[in-house]
Amino acid sequence: MTPRTPTQRIVIVGAGVAGSIMARALARQAGLEVTCLEQVAPDDHASAGLVIGPNAIKALHLRDPLLASAIGEAGLPWDHWRVSLCSGEVLLDLPLTRVADHGGVRILRATLYRVLRGAAAGTIRYRCKLLECGASPQDPARSYVVWEQDGRQCRLDDIDLLIAADGRDSPIRSAFGGQPEVHQVGALLLRLLVPDAGAGRIDDYEQWCNGPNRLLAFRLPHGQINIAGSLPLRPDNATPHVGIGPQALRAAYTPTHARPGPQAGWLIDTLCANVDAICWYRMQAPGIRFAEPRAQVMYLGDSAHAMAPPLGQGVAQAIEDACSAAELIATSLAGGETSPRAWLATFEAARLERLRFVMSVAPHAAGLMLGGATEQERASALAALRQLYCQVALPRHGVGPGAGTGLPA
Ligand SMILES: Cc1cc2nc3c(=O)[nH]c(=O)nc-3n(C[C@H](O)[C@H](O)[C@H](O)COP(=O)(O)OP(=O)(O)OC[C@H]3O[C@@H](n4cnc5c(N)ncnc54)[C@H](O)[C@@H]3O)c2cc1C
The missing domain is CATH 3.30.9.30 (D-Amino Acid Oxidase; Chain A, domain 2)
Incomplete structure (x- = not known):
């Protein structure tokens, strides 16, 4: 008889953009016990509009094509980007296909959450507000969470991987790392x-x-x-x-x-x-953090980093984070790597490099909005946008030259 692989206990806090995608992906994975806690009711979210960058749609198509299509159908295409002076003089008139393989999506935040949460139905536990979390006293690599549900306090111990998808004021990041420097x-x-x-x-x-x-x-x-x-x-x-x-x-x-x-x-x-x-x-903008060095805690989306909204990258990077983490855990498990510490190391290496690049694009893009930008500045800004929107890579577990980058070896 082959020995049974032990089940890993995973808790995701937050069913916003990154958390809902993770909850759906991990719930389909054998060998994992997944709980996702969300403080609000299923359809409780203030409405605002969002644009989702083409890179996020590409990442989601690679990882979960059905979900990518559902988002596209619920929104309108983002195909064009125009920049003008308030007087009306046009500075930039850019079809996105000049810098991306396809467009992005314009969508209401409430609609996006409805689609993402609906796709993870059964895994998300609503009206569950995280109150406390920390390293397990018996094993500092593992953690515990305490949350409130229907006026009661509930607790879960021995968590092998705690995933913080709890947004920009992340209570998990505060509990483990102290208040992040903002x-x-x-x-x-x-x-x-x-x-x-x-x-x-x-x-x-x-x-x-x-x-x-x-x-x-x-x-x-x-x-x-x-x-x-x-x-x-x-x-x-x-x-x-x-x-x-x-x-x-x-x-x-x-x-x-x-x-x-x-x-x-x-x-x-x-x-x-x-x-x-x-x-x-x-x-x-808080400093970037994708993983705790000792505790097995992973940060996704706004809890890991912040993004300048004009490039449509807040939601996009939350989606890229979740797709990368889900792909990495799936390929690791398939290859027999069950250690969350190993997952965290590969995830952090792959995402840090990408995030640093993404953050470097905003000043280039600002050049496109300046009337006096030289041809060279415009060309360099367009090249940076092309890399941002097209070069999406999902990390894969393994050894060899391409390991951890998702790029072909
Ligand atoms: C007004 C505004 C406009 C924006 N416009 C854009 C845009 O056009 N394009 C773009 O790309 N980005 C935009 N952003 C940024 C974008 O919304 C975020 O980057 C994105 O939502 C981050 O996703 P996330 O999964 O990290 O967090 P979120 O989507 O914020 O999800 C966090 C979840 O955690 C839950 N949570 C928090 N604390 C607890 C707790 N204690 N217990 C349980 N659950 C908890 C929250 O209820 C929430 O559901 C905008 C942001 C704002 C504020």
């Missing part, structure tokens, strides 16, 4: 979702610049328009959006020496008319 990026972000009353002025993904002040908008399914914007921010400003009313918004986005073009004009009017409904955020 770097303030120096931008104040605004978001507004409105019905499309702009007579079709806004459709695919577009940005408008007035000096350092940026607007961004795109149409979503069911006639909604997602508007976003950014304004420079001094890092020491504790209450950055206080006092930003219609007058300040209009001044920030109206060109000094020209009238706003028809699209920017409509966006400015819409922001000013809905100023109380605007959601404000500070852009901040």
Whole structure:
């Protein structure tokens, strides 16, 4: 009789983007006992619009084509990227197929969560809020979690792999690593979702610049328009959006020496008319961490890193993280590697390299939004975007020259 491989106990905290994809992938894997805890009810999420970069759609097609198709069907295609001045002068008019193998997706956050969570039905336990977690007293490599469910406290011990997919204020990262060092990026972000009353002025993904002040908008399914914007921010400003009313918004986005073009004009009017409904955020970035050095804890998505929204990379990198981790665990188990420590080492090596590259792209892309960019700067920005959107690799377990990178040996 062949000896039975011991079951690995895996707990995922958070069924957002990365956690739902992981829960679906790992639940199909023999030899794993998987629990996914999510604090909210299944359809409890504030609505906002998202664009998902082509690289994430590619990663998901490689790993889970059915899920990739379901996301595409629930959203609208993101095929085009245009950048203009607020006066209307076009700086960049880029079909995404010039820098990607296919487009991305525009989708409501609530719709994305519904699709992802629906695909992991049966594995996710809703209304389960993580209260406490830490290393097991008996074995510091393993961990325990305590959560609240229906007013009761529940506990699970001897977890072989704890996966933090609990978002940008990750309670797991705080519990294991202390508060992550957060770097303030120096931008104040605004978001507004409105019905499309702009007579079709806004459709695919577009940005408008007035000096350092940026607007961004795109149409979503069911006639909604997602508007976003950014304004420079001094890092020491504790209450950055206080006092930003219609007058300040209009001044920030109206060109000094020209009238706003028809699209920017409509966006400015819409922001000013809905100023109380605007959601404000500070852009901040914690240091990158994919794994704890001693405890068997893996970080995915916003708990591992933050992303600048303009490249559509917050959700995209959460998807890439989850696809990479799921692929790695599946190929490791198939090859007889059952040690979570080994999985973590390979995962971290593969993702760190990719993440560092992705973070280096934003300054290049900013060059595309400058009227005075040279041909060389534009060419280098387009090359960086092509690498970002096309060169997606899922890590594979094994030895040899291509091990850990997912690239052909
Ligand atoms: C306004 C706004 C607009 C954005 N626009 C874009 C965009 O256009 N494109 C883009 O790519 N990215 C965008 N982003 C970023 C993107 O939303 C995130 O990068 C992405 O959702 C990260 O996925 P995640 O799986 O790491 O975390 P999330 O999707 O945030 O999921 C985390 C989950 O963990 C759960 N959780 C947290 N704490 C606990 C706990 N104690 N117990 C149990 N569960 C818990 C949460 O309820 C949540 O479901 C935007 C972000 C914001 C705030």
